[in-house]
Amino acid sequence: MSAQREMKEKKPWHTPLTIIITVIGVIAIVALVTVAVLQNRPVPQKYKYGIVLDAGSSHTALYIYEWPAEKDNNTGRVEQKHSCKVKGKGISSYAAEPEKAGTSLIDCMREAELQVPTKRHRETPLYLGATAGMRLLKIEDSAASDKVFQAVEQTLQRSPFYYQGARILTGQEEGAFGWVTVNYLDDRLKQGLETTGALDLGGASTQISFVSRNYDISESPSNSVTFRLYGNDYNLYTHSFLCYGKDQVLKKALAHQTQSGPTKVQDPCFHPGYSVKRDYASLYDSPCVSDMKPKGAPSEFTHIGEGNFSQCQEVVKSLFNFTACTYSRCSFDGVFQPPLQGPFGAFSAYYFVMNFLNLTDTSFPLETVKKNLANYCATPWNELKQRHLGRVKEKYLAEYCFSGTYILTLLTEGYNFTKEKFSDIKFIKEIKGSDAGWTLGYMLNLTNMIPAEAPDSPPLPHAGYVSIVTVIAILLFILLILCLRSIWPRCSKQQQIV
Numbered sequence: 001m002s003a004q005r006e007m008k009e010k011k012p013w014h015t016p017l018t019i020i021i022t023v024i025g026v027i028a029i030v031a032l033v034t035v036a037v038l039q040n041r042p043v044p045q046k047y048k049y050g051i052v053l054d055a056g057s058s059h060t061a062l063y064i065y066e067w068p069a070e071k072d073n074n075t076g077r078v079e080q081k082h083s084c085k086v087k088g089k090g091i092s093s094y095a096a097e098p099e100k101a102g103t104s105l106i107d108c109m110r111e112a113e114l115q116v117p118t119k120r121h122r123e124t125p126l127y128l129g130a131t132a133g134m135r136l137l138k139i140e141d142s143a144a145s146d147k148v149f150q151a152v153e154q155t156l157q158r159s160p161f162y163y164q165g166a167r168i169l170t171g172q173e174e175g176a177f178g179w180v181t182v183n184y185l186d187d188r189l190k191q192g193l194e195t196t197g198a199l200d201l202g203g204a205s206t207q208i209s210f211v212s213r214n215y216d217i218s219e220s221p222s223n224s225v226t227f228r229l230y231g232n233d234y235n236l237y238t239h240s241f242l243c244y245g246k247d248q249v250l251k252k253a254l255a256h257q258t259q260s261g262p263t264k265v266q267d268p269c270f271h272p273g274y275s276v277k278r279d280y281a282s283l284y285d286s287p288c289v290s291d292m293k294p295k296g297a298p299s300e301f302t303h304i305g306e307g308n309f310s311q312c313q314e315v316v317k318s319l320f321n322f323t324a325c326t327y328s329r330c331s332f333d334g335v336f337q338p339p340l341q342g343p344f345g346a347f348s349a350y351y352f353v354m355n356f357l358n359l360t361d362t363s364f365p366l367e368t369v370k371k372n373l374a375n376y377c378a379t380p381w382n383e384l385k386q387r388h389l390g391r392v393k394e395k396y397l398a399e400y401c402f403s404g405t406y407i408l409t410l411l412t413e414g415y416n417f418t419k420e421k422f423s424d425i426k427f428i429k430e431i432k433g434s435d436a437g438w439t440l441g442y443m444l445n446l447t448n449m450i451p452a453e454a455p456d457s458p459p460l461p462h463a464g465y466v467s468i469v470t471v472i473a474i475l476l477f478i479l480l481i482l483c484l485r486s487i488w489p490r491c492s493k494q495q496q497i498v
């Protein structure tokens, strides 16, 4: 009898009640873990889309962006899904035959229809933003600019997407949205990190945008844009220089060298052995140079290369006005610029040109970069053609020496990037798979996808919350078992005594 009692006292959890509690506990824990795993398994992602057409001076490009459908209220990342380069030149080049500006877009619009799932077409916003090419056409011939827009609108309205309009961006918008794109893609805005300045070099205009601490925005209000993004305030300095894109600045350089109306121009910015006939009418056809056209010039001139970097730099420098400045400090042409600050990302033609010239590595001293460019400029034209033609457009190849010289001069003399500051510049094409440019920032702004305030988020991520609940449940269960183990012998003892 006493031996039996001892056995019961030593193994109280072998009673039917303890076994039932243990089984229920195990089932509860398995159920809890299963729910947690199922809840956290990846579900097939649904996306939303947005389309922006960048109608630049030299060409038009279509960008498709996508973001997770259930997260569009500010937490999902917007990424570039696809881009399409419209064949031919920019829409402003169709001033004489505006319908063609519309039809030129059709191929890329078809591509977009295939890229965006059909059931999303009607809700996908579609925007077109035109930049410096259309700004110049509007100055030159406002009626022609309107006709180009009408033609473009006709094509876009026929698309199945949710067309939201076509317009010319101001230079300020172009600069500011380029800055938003770069900093959004780098995740600098959400985290409130120091921002990256944006340098954009187009065909007809160029933009510089950066945040400069302690700068007085009231000194030049037209150069300042204020943003409140994710709970942080930014005072952005931005300026767009019309006629300082690389195509228009080349016209300015040639205009500068043909003021006496010569039949022959010896140009230090083109390679030795380069010789091409050009006509005065097409050189002076833009508002950037039209008022400089020499009177009584012949119909054409021979453009001859000399390949001399330092002389080329003198020609380029002469295009900037460094004397007129009514502010405390200026970049050039009397434009206010606060002190440069922070890292910079330089994209579009900055990247195309410096990448071709193998000069994107800014850890090299500026002097070395200049020496390499000087060697390149002195290379005979025939040698370059043999090396690159077939892979590089002849027009681009002929102009890399000029463009490289312009880029270095603009950065160092124009914006005042000193030897030390030069290494703060990174030449970039894209960030995490999305092209650097104004289009993404433009769409994020128009779709209100960057909130002014930081979104409130739960203190723990979902997976963390489930893990903690599971661990606590297991601990409680163990506690219960321990408790039963210590109480049960006494209970059973009492039962036995009774």
Ligand SMILES: O=P(O)(O)OP(=O)(O)OP(=O)(O)OC[C@H]1O[C@@H](n2cnc3c(O)ncnc32)[C@H](O)[C@@H]1O
Residues within 6 Å of the ligand: 055, 056, 057, 058, 059, 090, 131, 132, 133, 201, 202, 203, 204, 205, 206, 245, 246, 247, 348, 349, 352, 353, 356, 396
């Ligand atoms: O911003 P805007 O001034 O309106 O002009 P855009 O948008 O058309 O200008 P891009 O950045 O597309 O191109 C800038 C310039 O670079 C030229 N370009 C494009 N690809 C190039 C390459 O691979 N090599 C050299 N130049 C290139 C292009 O013809 C333009 O003159």
Ligand SMILES: [Ca+2]
Residues within 6 Å of the ligand: 056, 057, 131, 201, 202, 203, 348
């Ligand atoms: Ca551009």
